[in-house]
Amino acid sequence: MLKKGVVWMVVSLVIGGLQAGASEWQTSVDLRERYQSFDNFDFNSSVDNNAWELDTRLYIKAKRDFDNGFSVYLQPQAVSITQHTTAAGTQKLSQADLLQSYLGYESGTFSVRIGRQQLVYGDQRLLGHLGWKDVARTFDGIKAGYKSGDIAVDAFVVSPADIVAMTPSSTSPRGASLVTWDKRVLTGVYGTYHLNKKTGADAYLINWKHNDGIGRNMNTYGTRGFGVWGAVDATVEAVFQSGTWVTGVSQRASAYAAKAGYMINAWKTRFGIEYDYSPGDDNTDVTMHKNFVFPFHTNHAHYGEMDRFSWANMKDIRLSVKTSPTQHLTLHGNVHFLSLDKAQGDWLNVAGTGVLYAGNAAYTETDAGTEIDLKLVYKVANMKALMIVANYAVFNPGAAVQERTGAKDSAAFAYLIANYKF
Template identity: 30%
Template sequence: MTRVGPIALIWLLLTSGSVVTAQADDRDKPAAKDPFDALKDIPLSPDGQVTLSLGGQLRIRSEFSRNPVFGLAAPERNDGVLMRTYLSAGLRIGQFLKTYVELVSGQAPVWNGTPPPTQLDRLDLLQGYGELMLPTDLGGIMIRGGRQEMSYGSSRLVSVRESPNVRRSFDGVRAAWIASSDARIDAFVTRPVLPQDGIFDDKSDPGQAFWGVYGTGQVPDLPALKIDLYYLGLDRQNARFAQGTADEHRHTVGARLFGEAGNLDWNVEAAYQFGQFGHDKIQAWTVSANFGYTFVNMPFSPRLGLNADAISGDGNLEDSTLGTFYPLFPKLPYFSEANLVAPANLLDIQPNVSLTLLPEVKLTLGWNPLWKQAQEDAFYGPAITPVAGTTGGTGRYIGQQFSTTLEWEVTDHLTLGGTYVNYVPGERVREAGGTSGSFAAGWATVSF
């Protein structure tokens, strides 16, 4: 039954997408109604003040990994099949009250070894919160309490973590002042949720506390330029870096400038971290940039892009200062779907090109050489932990990766995608026993 259901549903959506396209070309016929509209804003009271909206997602993903993390992680080969299902229900009461519940089931029927809880979580609460929205003359005020997802800015530091079966969520309270679609200030006090592999056993992480203020808005008199300003605080027990393991109390202050003008787009961000790591002090930083130019009048409307990151490491593992930047709760994978490296102690550039092959088909090609920012510090793997044997050494060059990603939005409800990444170690990683490897994945996502 598990195999028949998804295939039948995908076929139904493909067929419905064809019907929509055909009717869109026939101007004498009305546009087809989305069959899933019936699941949205279902009235539960005669006056329509109480409504229910239902939603969900099914994703099937196959992965083929050879020598992950340059062969420095086990096992040497892992071919996996991942299945995740989301089901959600949102109840709105009048104009001001809302409750939302979202369940997740992550399955890993094929996996080499024991799947991590981010891939195998049989059934649990991904989100469950109550929300109060209060209108004022200066904008709306939102107060939300419970389990919820959070994502800010370009997801460099706070993200839902899309690629694994189980997305990231937090337990806590969040308040927001929402002036418009472009201006908003959030404040929150939370703990990240630890996924477990059982049934309704996910829990708040007692070893971490996360709080902060995040604001976004438009730069006055510069309509093409937007800005984010933020402060993020983190308490973490038994934090592990190449310098050692200790409790940390870390503060992050940062800013992001982003926008577009004509065919040019940009996204530039910088952050500084300070605080305590055991008895030592923290002084770390990061600067990231993403620039792109789209040639709209050329075939396939190519966008030429250049991404670059400079992320601090620890130049002296014996002193009383920790210089390694910690990226908090970033999107993972970060630089490619291969999940090769974490954004800590890193220098990298990534020239890339995106082609719109068809209106709903996009191809992206990228090349990404990587270096350690501080030679004495370690190379940090996807779990944001130091990889054994990579501190010090005679060079900083980690290696390079080449990536190809193809995505096709078949209908409003069905998306297909695939990626291939090939990576080659540099001198420093070869010294630690690293070798070349590759990663490939394909997925189909049905959402309603």
């Protein structure tokens, strides 16, 4: 079992032994200010539970290469969160820790990283950095890579880093643990074959083992195809799970995604359509768990900015447009038509393991609702290091919301980000 923090501490010791032939440190700083507001997330406008949040996040990156193929990468981070809700008032959280800290080695076709690091693969539906969060996804462990010609393969044994801070709550004003990662290990292989620079296929196998009184031992395996042909791009992905969910309960689940886009020259505009689907669990078989679960969820980027859904017990038809009327301005528009696969099953939250609305054998409605997301990204012309992002989203609930809660009012979400890199 991997011990939290031990690996990157070893890295710090090894750094001291690397001496001759080193280049200068390459450094950068990323400072982000984000204001966001949450309006009527329970879909009941008669209850005043609106909230706002102000987050400050600082990344410092430092990398140094050595002539013998070794390199060192350090990325400390600090975050400060101020959150206000009507019920709990204003609460604050601050934390500093290491996001990444690893020793790397690369020689020809072979590479290895040991220490705290991020894993980013494919469309990041399963493993990714999820840079949206103030406390991002990162792992302690080792990753080895092989790359030759059109083939690239990574193998890794890692444990999710114990970065515990999250958003403060009424019960945990200093922040709650993102999840309890004690005694959890991910072992995986991820391979990619390229037919050409923009077209190819991925295949992967990830084992998620968690024996801290729960007994999970699940295999997640799948494939992803991607390609660009002139003005057309497309991606398809299918992933399956088997193994043990908890002691005495088997895991059997799957999830699917397909998307395509067409680009026109006018304002570099892309029109897209996407379909995401994962069969649900109607909870009738207590010996079988059929909801797809995540070794390390990255759902925020895919199924709506408002985080009402994960890739489990769901169907999502997404229509999108992305256009850049000027060199510095990009506009994004997305409409999600969301529904449950099984009305009787649990409606799962963005993490995929928590229940947003519990299922019931009497439920018959699957229409979850429609989410509309509008985003503006502006790279300030005379300040190249500064980027402004503004987003506004509305979730219009469907019959499934009213059946579960009796509420039917729209919810809204907005944020404004200023990101400065230097």
